[in-house]
Amino acid sequence: xxxxxxxxxxxxxxxxxxxxxxxxxxxxxxxxxxxxxxxxxxxxxxxxxxxxxxxxxxxxxxxxxxxxxxxxxxxxxxxxxxxxxxxxxxxxxxxxxxxxxxxxxxxxxxxxxxxxxxxxxxxxxxxxxxxxxxxxxxxxxxxxxxxxxxxxxxxxxxxxxxxxxxxxxxxxxxxxxxxxxxxxxxxxxxxxxxxxxxxxxxxxxxxxxxxxxxxxxxxxxxxxxxxxxxxxxxxxxxxxxxxxxxxxxxxxxxxxxxxxxxxxxxxxxxxxxxxxxxxxxxxxxxxxxxxxxxxxxxxxxxxxxxxxxxxxxxxxxxxxxxxxxxxxxxxxxxxxxxxxxxxxxxxxxxxxxxxxxxxxxxxxxxxxxxxxxxxxxxxxxxxxxxxxxxxxxxxxxxxxxxxxxxxxxxxxx
Amino acid sequence: xxxxxxxxxxxxxxxxxxxxxxxxxxxxxxxxxxxxxxxxxxxxxxxxxxxxxxxxxxxxxxxxxxxxxxxxxxxxxxxxxxxxxxxxxxxxxxxxxxxxxxxxxxxxxxxxxxxxxxxxxxxxxxxxxxxxxxxxxxxxxxxxxxxxxxxxxxxxxxxxxxxxxxxxxxxxxxxxxxxxxxxxxxxxxxxxxxxxxxxxxxxxxxxxxxxxxxxxxxxxxxxxxxxxxxxxxxxxxxxxxxxxxxxxxxxxxxxxxxxxxxxxxxxxxxxxxxxxxxxxxxxxxxxxxxxxxxxxxxxxxxxxxxxxxxxxxxxxxxxxxxxxxxxxxxxxxxxxxxxxxxxxxxxxxxxxxxxxxxxxxxxxxxxxxxxxxxxxxxxxxxxxxxxxxxxxxxxxxxxxxxxxxxxxxxxxx
Numbered sequence: 001x002x003x004x005x006x007x008x009x010x011x012x013x014x015x016x017x018x019x020x021x022x023x024x025x026x027x028x029x030x031x032x033x034x035x036x037x038x039x040x041x042x043x044x045x046x047x048x049x050x051x052x053x054x055x056x057x058x059x060x061x062x063x064x065x066x067x068x069x070x071x072x073x074x075x076x077x078x079x080x081x082x083x084x085x086x087x088x089x090x091x092x093x094x095x096x097x098x099x100x101x102x103x104x105x106x107x108x109x110x111x112x113x114x115x116x117x118x119x120x121x122x123x124x125x126x127x128x129x130x131x132x133x134x135x136x137x138x139x140x141x142x143x144x145x146x147x148x149x150x151x152x153x154x155x156x157x158x159x160x161x162x163x164x165x166x167x168x169x170x171x172x173x174x175x176x177x178x179x180x181x182x183x184x185x186x187x188x189x190x191x192x193x194x195x196x197x198x199x200x201x202x203x204x205x206x207x208x209x210x211x212x213x214x215x216x217x218x219x220x221x222x223x224x225x226x227x228x229x230x231x232x233x234x235x236x237x238x239x240x241x242x243x244x245x246x247x248x249x250x251x252x253x254x255x256x257x258x259x260x261x262x263x264x265x266x267x268x269x270x271x272x273x274x275x276x277x278x279x280x281x282x283x284x285x286x287x288x289x290x291x292x293x294x295x296x297x298x299x300x301x302x303x304x305x306x307x308x309x310x311x312x313x314x315x316x317x318x319x320x321x322x323x324x325x326x327x328x329x330x331x332x333x334x335x336x337x338x339x340x341x342x343x344x345x346x347x348x349x350x351x352x353x354x355x356x357x358x359x360x361x362x363x364x365x366x367x368x369x370x371x372x373x374x375x376x377x378x379x380x381x382x383x384x385x386x387x388x389x390x391x392x393x394x395x396x397x398x399x400x401x402x403x404x405x406x407x408x409x410x411x412x413x
Numbered sequence: 414x415x416x417x418x419x420x421x422x423x424x425x426x427x428x429x430x431x432x433x434x435x436x437x438x439x440x441x442x443x444x445x446x447x448x449x450x451x452x453x454x455x456x457x458x459x460x461x462x463x464x465x466x467x468x469x470x471x472x473x474x475x476x477x478x479x480x481x482x483x484x485x486x487x488x489x490x491x492x493x494x495x496x497x498x499x500x501x502x503x504x505x506x507x508x509x510x511x512x513x514x515x516x517x518x519x520x521x522x523x524x525x526x527x528x529x530x531x532x533x534x535x536x537x538x539x540x541x542x543x544x545x546x547x548x549x550x551x552x553x554x555x556x557x558x559x560x561x562x563x564x565x566x567x568x569x570x571x572x573x574x575x576x577x578x579x580x581x582x583x584x585x586x587x588x589x590x591x592x593x594x595x596x597x598x599x600x601x602x603x604x605x606x607x608x609x610x611x612x613x614x615x616x617x618x619x620x621x622x623x624x625x626x627x628x629x630x631x632x633x634x635x636x637x638x639x640x641x642x643x644x645x646x647x648x649x650x651x652x653x654x655x656x657x658x659x660x661x662x663x664x665x666x667x668x669x670x671x672x673x674x675x676x677x678x679x680x681x682x683x684x685x686x687x688x689x690x691x692x693x694x695x696x697x698x699x700x701x702x703x704x705x706x707x708x709x710x711x712x713x714x715x716x717x718x719x720x721x722x723x724x725x726x727x728x729x730x731x732x733x734x735x736x737x738x739x740x741x742x743x744x745x746x747x748x749x750x751x752x753x754x755x756x757x758x759x760x761x762x763x764x765x766x767x768x769x770x771x772x773x774x775x776x777x778x779x780x781x782x783x784x785x786x787x788x789x790x791x792x793x794x795x796x797x798x799x800x801x802x803x804x805x806x807x808x809x810x811x812x813x814x815x816x817x818x819x820x821x822x823x824x825x826x
Contacts, residue, residue: 011624013449015440016631018431022454027428036426038461041435041452048451055468071603072623105779106799113603131801152627154804211429275695275716281702282688282695285716289694292770292802300722303688303698303714305707309756313713343722357705389705 004060008067044074067151069134087121265408266297274343276335279353336371348373417473421480446590480564482547500534678821679710687756692766749784761786
C-alpha cells in the first residue's frame with residue numbers, strides 16, 4: 001500500500017524540533033511492508049494542510065497525518081481533512097467524557113475551544129490517546145485510508161504501536177506479519193552490522209533492519225507469511241541466528257527496556273539496590289525509579305558531587321580522595337561498598353567521572369569509573385565515553401544498569 | 414521569499430535517520446526571514462525527485478535540495494533538476510582539480526563515475542564543499558532560485574553558514590531580521606494563547622508564533638527592518654508587551670534553559686542547594702547537575718523512596734508518616750528542612766508524590782507536594798500533574814526548579 005506521511009506543525013517546519021514522528025512512522029511502516037512515497041512537513045495554516053492533503057491523495061492510498069489536533073486556534077488538521085472529504089464533524093461522547101475527567105483533574109474548565117478535541121468526522125474510528133487530550137482518528141473513504149495522529153512523539157508512539165499498526169496489519173495481503181525487536185547494548189551500530197551482515201543482506205522476507213538509538217542499537221526482524229505457526233518458527237530461527245552472533249550484548253526484546261529488564265531481575269530475586277552517584281548526578285536513580293513498583297527494590301540513592309559529601313555521606317576515606325582522587329577505581333569502590341552496607345541492600349551501584357565539557361587533559365571528559373557491589377564482592381569498570389555532558393551522563397548511567405544486568409544474568413564472573 | 418526544502422534519500426525516507434538537514438535549514442532560513450512553505454522527503458528514484466521538484470516549483474521561489482549529489486548510480490538530483498530546467502551539464506574544471514587532489518590523497522582512482530561530481534548546470538554557481546566530494550550548486554532561472562546541497566549534515570552545515578546564507582541575505586529585501594524566543598513555564602499553550610491573543614493575531618511584521626514543548630511553551634517574535642536600531646527597538650517593545658501579560662511565568666530568552674537560569678541565579682548569589690527526592694527519583698538532581706560547573710552549587714542529593722529511608726536519611730518523624738502519610742505537605746516540609754540543615758546548603762528542594770500509574774483513588778497518580786527550603790523559611794506547593802509516570806516525574810522536577818527560580822527572582826513572598 002503506497003503511503004504518504006504529512007507532519008503538520010510550525011515547530012517542525014521552522015526547525016525548532018527534529019521530525020521524530022516521520023522517522024518513527026516510516027521505520028515502523030517499512031517494517032510491516034508498506035511502501036513509503038514521501039514525507040511532507042507543512043505549517044499550521046489551513047491552506048498548506050489542504051494542498052499537502054490533495055497532493056498526497058494523488059499518489060498515496062494510505063495517508064498519515066501527525067499534528068494539528070490540539071485545542072488551539074491554529075490546530076486545523078481535523079477540520080481541513082473532514083471538509084476535503086465532505087464529512088461532517090460530530091461530537092464523540094466517549095472522548096468528551098475523557099476530556100472532562102482530564103481537565104477537571106488539573107482544574108481547567110472544559111470550554112468550547114477545548115471541547116473541539118472530541119469532534120471526529122462522521123462514521124470514523126477513534127484512536128484513544130492515553131498520554132494527551134487529542135485522540136487519533138481513522139478514516140476509510142473512497143479506497144483511501146487516512147489516519148490522523150497528534151503531534152507530540154510521546155503520544156504518537158504508543159498510539160501507533162497499540163492501535164495503528166494492529167489495524168494496518170489487518171489491511172495487508174499477508175495473513176500474518178510479525179516484527180521482533182532485539183535490543184542490543186555495548187556494541188556500536190557499525191560493529192553490529194559487521195557481525196550480522198549475512199542476515200541483513202538477505203533481500204525480502206525475513207527482513208532485518210538496524211536502528212541506532214542514543215545508547216543502544218535495535219535489530220528489527222520482520223517476517224510475513226500466511227499462517228502464524230510458520231511465521232513464529234521462522235522468527236524463532238532468526239532470533240537464534242542473531243543471538244549466536246551477539247551473545248550477552250542482547251539485553252531484551254520488543255517493548256522491554258534496560259530499566260525494565262533490571263527491574264524484572266531484581267523483582268524475581270526479591271533483591272534490593274541502592275546507588276551512590278557522582279558524575280551521573282541522579283540520572284541512575286532516575287532510571288531505576290522509572291519503573292512502576294520500583295519502591296519494592298530501590299532503597300535509596302545518594303548524589304554526592306563534592307568531596308565533602310563523598311566523605312560525609314559515603315565515608316570515602318580522605319586518603320583515597322587526596323592520593324588517587326575522586327575519579328578513580330578506589331573511590332568508585334569505596335562509594336559502592338559504603339552505600340551497600342549503610343543501606344543494607346543486596347546490590348549497589350556507583351559512578352564517578354568527568355562528565356565534561358573539559359579542556360583539561362588531567363580531567364578528560366568521558367572518563368568514568370563504575371562500581372557494582374554484590375554479595376559476592378565488588379566489580380569495577382573503567383569507561384571512556386564520548387560526546388556532550390548529557391551524553392556522557394546517559395552512557396554512564398546506562399552502563400551502570402547494564403553492569404548490574406550482566407551480573408544478575410550470570411555473565412559477570 | 415517563499416521557500417521549499419526537498420530532502421532526497423532512502424535513509425531519511427525509510428526512517429533510518431532523522432532529518433537533521435531539514436531542521437537545520439528551516440531554522441536558519443526562518444531566522445533570516447524566509448517564509449518556509451514545507452519540507453518534502455523522497456527516495457532516491459528519479460521520478461520521485463522530478464515530481465517533488467515540479468510541485469515545489471508551483472509554490473516556491475526558493476527551492477533547496479539536500480542529497481542525491483554523490484558518485485553512485487542512485488545519486489540523481491543534479492541530473493533531474495538540470496533536465497527539468499533544460500540546462501546542459503558541463504564540467505567545472507576547478508572542482509575536477511579538487512576531486513583529483515582528494516582522490517589521489519586517499520589512493521582511489523578518479524574514474525568517470527566519480528568525475529560526474531564535477532558536473533554543474535551551464536552558467537550556474539558552484540558552492541565549495543570542504544568536507545566532501547560533492548559541491549553545492551546555485552541555479553538562478555526564470556525568477557526561481559534553486560540550491561542543491563549534498564546529503565551528509567556535517568557537509569551541509571558549513572556550506573550553508575559560509576556560502577548559502579550570505580548569498581541569500583543579499584537577496585532579502587530586508588537588511589535586518591531578528592528573532593527573539595521567550596520561554597514560558599507554568600502556563601499551558603492554550604492559556605498562553607488566550608493571554609497574548611492580540612499579539613499573535615497581528616499579521617506580518619512583527620510576527621508572533623507559539624511552540625509547545627514538553628513542559629514549557631516558547632514564544633517566537635520575529636521582526637524585519639531596514640536598520641538594526643529600529644529592529645532592536647521594536648523587539649524590545651514587543652518583549653515588554655509580552656512580559657506585561659505573563660509576568661513571572663517568563664523564565665528566560667533565546668538559548669537559556671530553566672536549569673541554566675537556576676544555575677546562573679545560584680552562581681550569582683554564591684548559593685548552594687541540596688535535594689531530597691521521593692517521586693522524582695533523582696531526576697531533579699540530574700537536572701541540577703546538567704550544567705557544567707554545577708559542583709559549585711550542588712552539594713548533595715538524597716533519593717529516599719522508602720519510608721525507612723525517609724526516616725533514616727532525612728529524619729522524617731514516624732508520627733508524620735503514620736498520620737498524614739509520605740505524600741503530604743508535612744513530609745515534603747520535613748524532607749526539605751532536614752536536607753537543608755544536614756547539608757548546610759542555602760537552599761533545598763524536596764518532592765513527594767504518586768508518580769503512577771495507579772488505579773487506587775487513595776493514591777492518585779500525579780498528586781505531588783514540592784518543598785523549598787530557604788533562609789527565610791519553607792515554602793510548600795501542592796500539584797496535580799497529568800500523564801504517564803515519566804511525564805509526572807518530568808513535570809514535578811521542572812516545577813521544583815521553577816519554584817526555586819521564582820524565589821531567587823523575588824516572586825515568592
